Amino acid sequence: MKALITGGAGFVGSTLANYLAAKNHEITIFDNLFRPGVENNLKWLRSLYPKIKFIKGDIRHHDRITKSSKDCDVIFHTAAQTTVTKSLDDPRTDFEINSLGTFNVLEAARINNCGGVVFCSTNKVFGANVNKVPLKQSKTRYMFSGKYTEGIDEKFPIDSEEHTPYGVSKLSGDQYVRDYNTIYGLPGVVNRMSCIYGEHQFGNTDQGWVVHFIYSTITGKPITIYGDGKQVRDILYGCDLAKLFEKEAENITKISGRVFTVGGGRKNTISLLELITKLENLLGKKAVYSFSEWRPADQKVYYSNIASVKKILGWQPETSVDAGIKNVIDWVSKNQDLF
């Protein structure tokens, strides 16, 4: 397939580009290198696959993305302003990249008669609704109880509750993808993703907490835990997500208009405190950490019910938390200077 990956220098985009290029798919990366560090991903990809095309461009510029996406079979739309904290500080930029940018990508796909769009949405579209789910807790973690014990699924409400600017801007993109399918017949699928981690992710205190904790523990830098550290997420290894995206592109007509909740699922949940203990054991050293106030709109627990994507596409995570974390430890250890 001929694939255009917006944000293809970023963590998810470059992991996907690597996976698809290894299978001889034709890849064009469209990225403005907005996120610090991602130019290293581009260098890495081009050293492996000189045929990968790179267009330095911004999804906020509709003419540029429209010209760049002529003739592609599928657009994987991963480009975004990805942090809640930055969206609170600068909601306009967040809106322009995530809402207008996604609109521009869809318009480009419609005008160019592109085969389909695979969209990266987020659990943040559920907003504060998630915090109404009853919880149980142990010494190290919170978990959902009752109806949502298996996790949040596609039917969970998205509206009527507080969202952050990031949650709103991503939700508008999410809704636009679905509407372009119903109104214009543009094939599209929405992935409401929780926490993705892996090599080539430049995690920091604002986004990419698993890699941020790994980097900080290896280098002895201090970690701030906002809240009590019992927050739980289902973590999904980047290569497993790439496999799902390929399946989605191959089946885009069949699944068009669908939303999937995507993550590691209940089996691959971990709390902040549990990750720290795991890292201390694996690395044989103590992490340096302290606690601070909860951050606005933080969800105490979020994990995805992945039954639907499993049933419809036969996909499920293959990489265990332990195996994925060991791979990332290895990568970070060798690439500390890139952070």
Ligand SMILES: NC(=O)c1ccc[n+]([C@@H]2O[C@H](COP(=O)([O-])OP(=O)(O)OC[C@H]3O[C@@H](n4cnc5c(N)ncnc54)[C@H](O)[C@@H]3O)[C@@H](O)[C@H]2O)c1
């Ligand atoms: N990583 C996660 O845990 C996670 C969880 C849920 C959703 N998501 C979503 O997945 C997608 C990918 O996330 P990621 O972790 O790879 O983030 P990332 O920051 O590593 O990658 C995003 C890429 O988009 C590029 N970009 C930003 N603004 C752009 C613009 N205006 N024009 C062109 N390129 C632009 C950046 O330079 C970067 O390379 C995003 O849409 C994000 O909202 C990620």
